[in-house]
Amino acid sequence: xxxxxxxxxxxxxxxxxxxxxxxxxxxxxxxxxxxxxxxxxxxxxxxxxxxxxxxxxxxxxxxxxxxxxxxxxxxxxxxxxxxxxxxxxxxxxxxxxxxxxxxxxxxxxxxxxxxxxxxxxxxxxxxxxxxxxxxxxxxxxxxxxxxxxxxxxxxxxxxxxxxxxxxxxxxxxxxxxxxxxxxxxxxxxxxxxxxxxxxxxxxxxxxxxxxxxxxxxxxxxxxxxxxxxxxxxxxxxxxxxxxxxxxxxxxxxxxxxxxxxxxxxxxxxxxxxxxxxxxxxxxxxxxxxxxxxxxxxxxxxxxxxxxxxxxxxxxxxxxxxxxxxxxxxxxxxxxxxxxxxxxxxxxxxxxxxxxxxxxxxxxxxxxxxxxxxxxxxxxxxxxxxxxxxxxxxxxxxxxxxxxxxxxxxxxxxxxxxxxxxxxxxxxxxxxxxxxxxxxxxxxxxxxxxxxxxxxxxxxxxxxxxxxxxxxxxxxxxxxxxxxxxxxxxxxxxxxxxxxxxxxxxxxxxxxxxxxxx
Numbered sequence: 024x025x026x027x028x029x030x031x032x033x034x035x036x037x038x039x040x041x042x043x044x045x046x047x048x049x050x051x052x053x054x055x056x057x058x059x060x061x062x063x064x065x066x067x068x069x070x071x072x073x074x075x076x077x078x079x080x081x082x083x084x085x086x087x088x089x090x091x092x093x094x095x096x097x098x099x100x101x102x103x104x105x106x107x108x109x110x111x112x113x114x115x116x117x118x119x120x121x122x123x124x125x126x127x128x129x130x131x132x133x134x135x136x137x138x139x140x141x142x143x144x145x146x147x148x149x150x151x152x153x154x155x156x157x158x159x160x161x162x163x164x165x166x167x168x169x170x171x172x173x174x175x176x177x178x179x180x181x182x183x184x185x186x187x188x189x190x191x192x193x194x195x196x197x198x199x200x201x202x203x204x205x206x207x208x209x210x211x212x213x214x215x216x217x218x219x220x221x222x223x224x225x226x227x228x229x230x231x232x233x234x235x236x237x238x239x240x241x242x243x244x245x246x247x248x249x250x251x252x253x254x255x256x257x258x259x260x261x262x263x264x265x266x267x268x269x270x271x272x273x274x275x276x277x278x279x280x281x282x283x284x285x286x287x288x289x290x291x292x293x294x295x296x297x298x299x300x301x302x303x304x305x306x307x308x309x310x311x312x313x314x315x316x317x318x319x320x321x322x323x324x325x326x327x328x329x330x331x332x333x334x335x336x337x338x339x340x341x342x343x344x345x346x347x348x349x350x351x352x353x354x355x356x357x358x359x360x361x362x363x364x365x366x367x368x369x370x371x372x373x374x375x376x377x378x379x380x381x382x383x384x385x386x387x388x389x390x391x392x393x394x395x396x397x398x399x400x401x402x403x404x405x406x407x408x409x410x411x412x413x414x415x416x417x418x419x420x421x422x423x424x425x426x427x428x429x430x431x432x433x434x435x436x437x438x439x440x441x442x443x444x445x446x447x448x449x450x451x452x453x454x455x456x457x458x459x460x461x462x463x464x465x466x467x468x469x470x471x472x473x474x475x476x477x478x479x480x481x482x483x484x485x486x487x488x489x490x491x492x493x494x495x496x497x498x499x500x501x502x503x504x505x506x507x508x509x510x511x512x513x514x515x516x517x518x519x520x521x522x523x524x525x526x527x528x529x530x531x532x533x534x535x536x537x538x539x540x
Contacts, residue, residue: 049366056375057412060405065384067091070114070129071100073404076383088383093128094142099387099406101152102321105159105328106413115156116165123168124176125153125186138189145187147195148314151321154205158329163209170202170215184215197322203290204330212286216293228285228435231278231442235271238449242267245457258459263452270449277442284435294330316344317390320354327357327420352411353389360419369415372400373408 065074067090074088081087097118103111117129126132126144138144157166173184179193186192199216206213246264249255323341338358345351345358352368359365372388384404389411391399 049363049370052370052375053366053412053415056370056373057409059375060373060409060412063384063405064409065090065404065406067093067096067128068130070096070117071103071111071406072096072128073099073385073387073406074383076385076402078383086381088381088385091130092385093130095149095387096128097125097145097149097152098321099152099404099410101155103406103410104152105155105324106410106417107159108409108413112156112160115152116160116162119165119169123165123170123172125149125169138187138192143187143189143191145192147186147192147198148318150186150198150201151318151325154201154325154329158205158208158325161209163211166205166209167211170206170213173215200294201322201325203294204326206287206290207294208329210287212283213290214286217286217289228288231274231281231285234442234446235274235278238274238446238453239271241450241453242271242456245453245460248460249456252460260456260459263456267449267452267456270445270452273445274442274449277438277445281435281438281442284438288432288435314390316348316354316392317351319344320351320357320389324353324357324420348393350393351389353414356411356414361415361417365411365415369408369411373403373405373411374400 065072070093072091072093073095074090075092076088078086078088097115100111100114100118104115105111114129118126118132120126120132124145127142127146127149131144136144153169156162157169173186176185176188178184179190184194184198186194199213202213202216242264246260249258249260252258320341323337326337341354342358345354348354350368350371352365352372355362355365355368378401382402385402386399386404387407388399388403389407391397
């Protein structure tokens with residue numbers, strides 16, 4: 024702190040020299056101003072923050088302001104990250120807990136305060152800072168952890184997601200559309216909004232998890248039916264069951280990739296269906312005063328920079344804001360791109376000389392209205408000025424392209440075909456087992472064992488002979504009854520020529536299993 028304050032006289036000289044350079048261009052003045060602002064940036068424990076605005080007095084009578092006013096750190100840090108300043112990126116990254124939940128700052132994360140007080144542990148405004156960080160850094164792991172935590176977190180009325188454990192953190196109109204667009208940028212799923220109210224979609228895909236559950240239930244059903252038959256324990260259906268289980272395992276393996284692809288396509292479908300709705304909701308709050316207009320510009324900026332949403336419509340929404348806030352450099356950039364006028368707006372609001380009285384580094388001036396009577400530029404935190412300057416120097420927002428829905432669906436069809444193949448083989452195995460219940464003949468027993476062609480062709484003869492012998496011994500024949508015995512008679516007769524007549528114990532078994540035989 025002493026070092027920073029000791030630089031103030033030097034900065035005054037720098038500011039004066041900027042004004043005295045004959046014909047100094049706006050770009051040259053901006054470079055010098057950035058050096059001035061860089062020397063005055065406030066930090067808290069090494070991360071981006073602002074100061075409290077209540078003055079304190081030292082023993083020597085000088086005034087100072089306490090650091091670590093970090094309640095809004097995430098939004099400002101995320102925007103700073105979006106212009107390539109890694110200090111902003113690091114601040115946002117350090118504010119995510121190991122469980123995926125995001126907090127207002129690294130310090131707030133460490134303290135772990137409970138929700139329910141005057142200040143929530145997170146808010147919708149801060150979510151935009153996280154969006155900016157994740158999109159800029161392409162931090163897919165952080166996005167997955169975050170959305171999984173939100174999905175696990177208790178919802179308002181059972182379906183409205185929350186960013187924290189307080190209902191004041193409930194999702195608003197832009198949250199799911201923005202999360203969907205971020206998921207598309209990262210090419211991942213967005214589990215948070217799969218159950219949220221949606222616009223009509225152009226495509227609805229079946230859930231592989233549900234299909235696996237139904238197939239397994241079908242297998243359990245035929246197995247229970249066999250066990251409930253009189254003498255059902257004698258039906259040898261285990262070979263088919265093993266083969267069905269193998270196909271179910273294959274379906275499980277395929278479903279992991281298929282479910283992820285399905286969810287990504289549904290996200291892309293939601294994005295495609297709701298673009299106009301996003302713009303409409305932006306337009307709906309253009310006339311809200313104060314930081315709401317700043318939030319419109321933030322959303323529009325992120326949409327343009329990272330999500331390839333239709334630029335003309337987005338610009339139309341934010342230009343309505345620029346018309347009522349013409350002195351705001353950030354809003355001017357989002358509406359019209361970098362320009363000499365933007366540089367003038369930055370230098371008009373961001374001082375390049377130290378004030379006579381020490382002021383708190385407290386305001387992010389771009390979120391304050393032009394006619395704010397409190398004179399926010401007087402208390403700039405300097406991060407706002409540096410952000411706008413880097414935004415200008417970065418040039419116009421570059422166009423990005425997103426995956427196309429038809430191409431994603433073709434990829435899905437390939438994966439779905441492999442999944443359907445395993446499903447069909449599992450269903451054939453279940454059907455063969457079910458046939459044993461309706462008509463337990465030797466032929467059906469053999470079909471059930473070989474349905475999935477897992478038994479080599481040369482082994483069929485041996486299996487038939489074994490089945491015929493079982494008929495002679497009173498096992499399958501006893502279960503099948505007279506009709507089944509007649510159908511198997513020819514095979515049984517061949518075997519009886521070489522096998523001794525069954526003894527009394529076998530005959531008693533047949534009579535007990537099938538009294539009418």
